[in-house]
Amino acid sequence: xxxxxxxxxxxxxxxxxxxxxxxxxxxxxxxxxxxxxxxxxxxxxxxxxxxxxxxxxxxxxxxxxxxxxxxxxxxxxxxxxxxxxxxxxxxxxxxxxxxxxxxxxxxxxxxxxxxxxxxxxxxxxxxxxxxxxxxxxxxxxxxxxxxxxxxxxxxxxxxxxxxxxxxxxxxxxxxxxxxxxxxxxxxxxxxxxxxxxxxxxxxxxxxxxxxxxxxxxxxxxxxxxxxxxxxxxxxxxxxxxxxxxxxxxxxxxxxxxxxxxxxxxxxxxxxxxxxxxxxxxxxxxxxxxxxxxxxxxxxxxxxxxxxxxxxxxxxxxxxxxxxxxxxxxxxxxxxxxxxxxxxxxxxxxxxxxxxxxxxxxxxxxxxxxxxxxxxxxxxxxxxxxxxxxxxxxxxxxxxxxxxxxxxxxxxxxxxxxxxxxxxxxxxxxxxxxxxxxxxxxxxxxxxxxxxxxxxxxxxxxxxxxxxxxxxxxxxxxxxxxxxxxxxxxxxxxxxxxxxxxxxxxxxxxxxxxxxxxxxxxxxxxxxxxxxxxxxxxxxxxxxxxxxxxxxxxxxxxxxxxxxxxxxxxxxxxxxxxxxxxxxxxxxxxxxxxxxxxxxxxxxxxxxxxxxxxxxxxxxxxxxxxxxxxxxxxxxxxxxxxxxxxxxxxxxxxxxxxxxxxxxxxxxxxxxxxxxxxxxxxxxxxxxxxxxxxxxxxxxxxxxxxxxxxxxxxxxxxxxxxxxxxxxxxxxxxxxxxxxxxxxxxxxxxxxxxxxxxxxxxxxxxxxxxxxxxxxxxxxxxxxxxxxxxxxxxxxxxxxxxxxxxxxxxxxxxxxxxxxxxxxxxxxxxxxxxxxxxx
Amino acid sequence: xxxxxxxxxxxxxxxxxxxxxxxxxxxxxxxxxxxxxxxxxxxxxxxxxxxxxxxxxxxxxxxxxxxxxxxxxxxxxxxxxxxxxxxxxxxxxxxxxxxxxxxxxxxxxxxxxxxxxxxxxxxxx
Numbered sequence: 001x002x003x004x005x006x007x008x009x010x011x012x013x014x015x016x017x018x019x020x021x022x023x024x025x026x027x028x029x030x031x032x033x034x035x036x037x038x039x040x041x042x043x044x045x046x047x048x049x050x051x052x053x054x055x056x057x058x059x060x061x062x063x064x065x066x067x068x069x070x071x072x073x074x075x076x077x078x079x080x081x082x083x084x085x086x087x088x089x090x091x092x093x094x095x096x097x098x099x100x101x102x103x104x105x106x107x108x109x110x111x112x113x114x115x116x117x118x119x120x121x122x123x124x125x126x127x128x129x130x131x132x133x134x135x136x137x138x139x140x141x142x143x144x145x146x147x148x149x150x151x152x153x154x155x156x157x158x159x160x161x162x163x164x165x166x167x168x169x170x171x172x173x174x175x176x177x178x179x180x181x182x183x184x185x186x187x188x189x190x191x192x193x194x195x196x197x198x199x200x201x202x203x204x205x206x207x208x209x210x211x212x213x214x215x216x217x218x219x220x221x222x223x224x225x226x227x228x229x230x231x232x233x234x235x236x237x238x239x240x241x242x243x244x245x246x247x248x249x250x251x252x253x254x255x256x257x258x259x260x261x262x263x264x265x266x267x268x269x270x271x272x273x274x275x276x277x278x279x280x281x282x283x284x285x286x287x288x289x290x291x292x293x294x295x296x297x298x299x300x301x302x303x304x305x306x307x308x309x310x311x312x313x314x315x316x317x318x319x320x321x322x323x324x325x326x327x328x329x330x331x332x333x334x335x336x337x338x339x340x341x342x343x344x345x346x347x348x349x350x351x352x353x354x355x356x357x358x359x360x361x362x363x364x365x366x367x368x369x370x371x372x373x374x375x376x377x378x379x380x381x382x383x384x385x386x387x388x389x390x391x392x393x394x395x396x397x398x399x400x401x402x403x404x405x406x407x408x409x410x411x412x413x414x415x416x417x418x419x420x421x422x423x424x425x426x427x428x429x430x431x432x433x434x435x436x437x438x439x440x441x442x443x444x445x446x447x448x449x450x451x452x453x454x455x456x457x458x459x460x461x462x463x464x465x466x467x468x469x470x471x472x473x474x475x476x477x478x479x480x481x482x483x484x485x486x487x488x489x490x491x492x493x494x495x496x497x498x499x500x501x502x503x504x505x506x507x508x509x510x511x512x513x514x515x516x517x518x519x520x521x522x523x524x525x526x527x528x529x530x531x532x533x534x535x536x537x538x539x540x541x542x543x544x545x546x547x548x549x550x551x552x553x554x555x556x557x558x559x560x561x562x563x564x565x566x567x568x569x570x571x572x573x574x575x576x577x578x579x580x581x582x583x584x585x586x587x588x589x590x591x592x593x594x595x596x597x598x599x600x601x602x603x604x605x606x607x608x609x610x611x612x613x614x615x616x617x618x619x620x621x622x623x624x625x626x627x628x629x630x631x632x633x634x635x636x637x638x639x640x641x642x643x644x645x646x647x648x649x650x651x652x653x654x655x656x657x658x659x660x661x662x663x664x665x666x667x668x669x670x671x672x673x674x675x676x677x678x679x680x681x682x683x684x685x686x687x688x689x690x691x692x693x694x695x696x697x698x699x700x701x702x703x704x705x706x707x708x709x710x711x712x713x714x715x716x717x718x719x720x721x722x723x724x725x726x727x728x729x730x731x732x733x734x735x736x737x738x739x740x741x742x743x744x745x746x747x748x749x750x751x752x753x754x755x756x757x758x759x760x761x762x763x764x765x766x767x768x769x770x771x772x773x774x775x776x777x778x779x780x781x782x783x784x785x786x787x788x789x790x791x792x793x794x795x796x797x798x799x800x801x802x803x804x805x806x807x808x809x810x811x812x813x814x815x816x817x818x819x820x821x822x823x824x825x826x827x828x829x830x831x832x833x834x835x836x837x838x
Numbered sequence: 839x840x841x842x843x844x845x846x847x848x849x850x851x852x853x854x855x856x857x858x859x860x861x862x863x864x865x866x867x868x869x870x871x872x873x874x875x876x877x878x879x880x881x882x883x884x885x886x887x888x889x890x891x892x893x894x895x896x897x898x899x900x901x902x903x904x905x906x907x908x909x910x911x912x913x914x915x916x917x918x919x920x921x922x923x924x925x926x927x928x929x930x931x932x933x934x935x936x937x938x939x940x941x942x943x944x945x946x947x948x949x950x951x952x953x954x955x956x957x958x959x960x961x962x963x
Contacts, residue, residue: 057941524919526915566925813874822904
């Protein structure tokens with residue numbers, strides 16, 4: 001058995017181990033890993049994520065147990081100090097000696113600290129490891145005691161520097177980025193795109209200082225400022241240096257390996273150093289006279305080293321390494337690929353810039369207009385994958401290449417082809433080097449018919465995840481080409497779509513989840529199919545969420561909205577937002593009694609936050625006594641019908657919008673659906689009720705009501721589309737009855753009406769044919785089914801408070817009277833809010 | 839809050855030295871969970887009727903440090919019994935505590951036994 005020693009347990013060192021164990025049987029090689037940090041390898045790229053959750057373990061590449069499970073001997077907190085090439089041994093700081101057959105150096109890099117006076121002062125940090133972050137955090141806490149909003153400078157406006165700026169911003173400090181060059185991210189961005197990024201970052205509160213050469217760091221003992229020149233001083237309370245990296249090549253140097261003039265251990269295309277038994281990978285490897293500070297080439301080097309060691313000698317590093325990158329910097333997409341800057345003699349550039357939207361797109365095209373040479377995207381990088389593929393595979397450009405960044409603007413020239421047009425050799429997942437051919441083959445020959453299965457089989461999408469949409473397309477298109485239906489089954493327990501499940505439940509009259517699962521499903525269910533089936537039972541039998549409580553999402557199970565600290569909010573129905581002074585007083589009294597935070601919702605009602613589980617039935621008992629009903633704010637069901645004040649008061653009103661909205665809200669209240677449904681009624685075309693961004697909306701016009709459907713706000717706002725014009729109230733209601741019922745029966749789980757319509761073949765015209773012309777002959781049935789739901793409504797909170805068995809569910813502990821003492825509140829503008837987690 | 843997380847450590851069946859008598863079986867909904875208080879700890883106990891088994895784990899979801907797991911939906915993924923946190927649908931194995939749809943750390947799991955219609959949770963101290 002041969003021994004492979006890996007020095008360095010960073011991202012690339014870990015990737016070497018992962019590729020090694022998946023390629024090599026444990027009988028032939030023993031793997032020993034040394035890491036200088038106390039932590040196992042973690043994701044340095046997303047270091048600033050540490051501040052979002054304070055959880056270092058989330059960043060780790062694999063838990064410590066993973067190394068055990070794969071028989072890897074892992075020594076953390078153990079620095080390798082010497083390599084003895086003659087005896088093929090290494091020694092560590094604790095003076096232990098180990099033999100190797102092959103040695104893999106993956107010691108990475110350390111932050112480069114420029115020479116200047118004052119770097120030794122307190123409050124000057126580098127940004128590289130979790131330990132650095134913890135030091136920064138501790139210092140920040142300390143200075144926050146005397147300064148309310150401390151200022152932190154970040155020296156370096158490159159990729160890492162901007163990440164560090166986000167980190168200090170998340171710590172509640174005022175970030176100041178100081179860059180020597182006249183622009184941000186000088187290696188990736190051209191001047192204009194850099195400016196676009198700068199404006200965007202400044203709007204987010206990050207101060208940017210360009211063309212600044214730091215003379216010295218000021219302060220007596222601890223940093224108080226930076227001096228750039230005479231009278232050019234920036235006062236800061238902390239300084240984080242992030243001015244580049246230097247390879248950690250000292251081990252290679254001391255044992256006499258060949259080193260580049262500016263550092264880095266020289267390797268050939270097999271990743272071997274000048275000693276054939278020693279490999280170097282990642283940021284210490286000097287390949288093609290270059291150090292590659294990106295993860296993807298590092299991973300590729302790890303793969304080459306693995307293959308070389310196990311005798312697959314044909315695997316070598318590509319002669320040219322692609323340095324394309326795409327990342328999200330402080331929430332802003334930034335990408336560059338190929339040759340981002342290009343002198344005019346090599347080709348011409350097409351540039352689109354919109355500073356108000358923080359958008360910049362540039363592509364570089366060869367003089368003959370046939371090839372894409374590179375480009376830059378800021379603000380919107382969704383086209384990056386396809387552009388990168390076109391560049392890498394030298395695919396022919398469309399006739400109007402500007403469409404690649406502007407989108408097709410009419411005419412016949414389509415901007416992008418489908419992912420299927422890529423050559424089989426195209427690398428779709430660059431982190432794991434998976435090609436289009438491998439993915440399609442895995443679908444066709446190994447039966448991996450979902451992104452999940454593909455990622456398990458090929459590891460594609462498991463790195464940065466950026467290729468997911470493309471892999472998804474490839475899977476779907478390949479299945480289509482095989483003549484297979486792309487089946488949208490609900491989850492692994494039911495091989496049916498929601499619509500099919502709906503029909504089965506209805507036809508075979510299933511009445512509970514367990515018998516449905518036993519008869520037509522497999523396994524024991526999950527959090528996807530249980531609520532989906534619960535919704536189907538509710539839509540068919542109008543049963544409340546109380547009946548089968550444990551298959552409901554938590555909000556339905558407890559008939560309230562769970563909030564940040566595990567408390568709930570309470571929303572009584574206030575149909576159309578019309579409320580009497582007496583009801584207002586009642587809500588006020590109850591909210592005060594239970595010390596609830598109150599806020600007016602976007603749906604014109606009142607939300608009361610901060611109720612503990614045991615308080616819910618008590619609160620509802622009082623609300624019901626005052627004449628309120630549940631508002632179903634917790635459900636995938638009808639929420640509210642928003643209204644403007646209408647012709648009863650408004651001098652412009654064409655009709656009584658409030659009356660109509662109250663009737664409609666009471667008609668549909670309690671109806672559960674694949675996703676939430678909202679409605680709106682406006683008394684005139686001024687549209688104060690915003691009916692056109694609701695799932696259904698009515699607008700009063702001369703001669704009747706216009707009916708709109710399938711709009712929504714949310715993450716992808718969409719305007720509702722016109723279903724019928726100038727119809728009377730009864731007709732308008734009937735159309736919406738049918739539309740809602742049809743949607744409830746045919747939509748996939750958790751799909752709003754707008755997304756449902758987008759996917760519906762025939763679109764709005766087809767909906768018109770179904771609900772108005774009755775092309776399917778189901779209109780009568782839809783009417784009957786809707787009327788059944790309307791007639792059998794009951795308030796599920798009334799049911800809950802009156803039934804001792806249901807009431808008993810509302811205790812935090814089953815074995816103690818106490819309440820959850822983990823819940824803490826702090827005051828906020830004379831009310832309260834959950835205490836933030838620190 | 840991190841100190842709260844550290845109070846939960848998985849207990850292997852062979853390490854149990856004390857069985858805490860938690861509550862009658864009837865207090866736990868079928869195919870659902872409820873929360874048990876033991877000293878300063880909150881333990882989520884699940885009555886997985888479909889499997890004919892009982893499971894217990896910390897009530898604390900390690901994602902946002904909220905005491906909510908007992909209110910989650912239970913189920914199974916490729917045969918692995920799991921609970922999905924009601925806040926953000928992070929799923930954890932009820933057998934090993936492993937985070938199944940992400941890379942949060944493991945949650946602590948505890949042995950459960952049923953004797954004379956009572957639910958007992960095993961602790962190592």
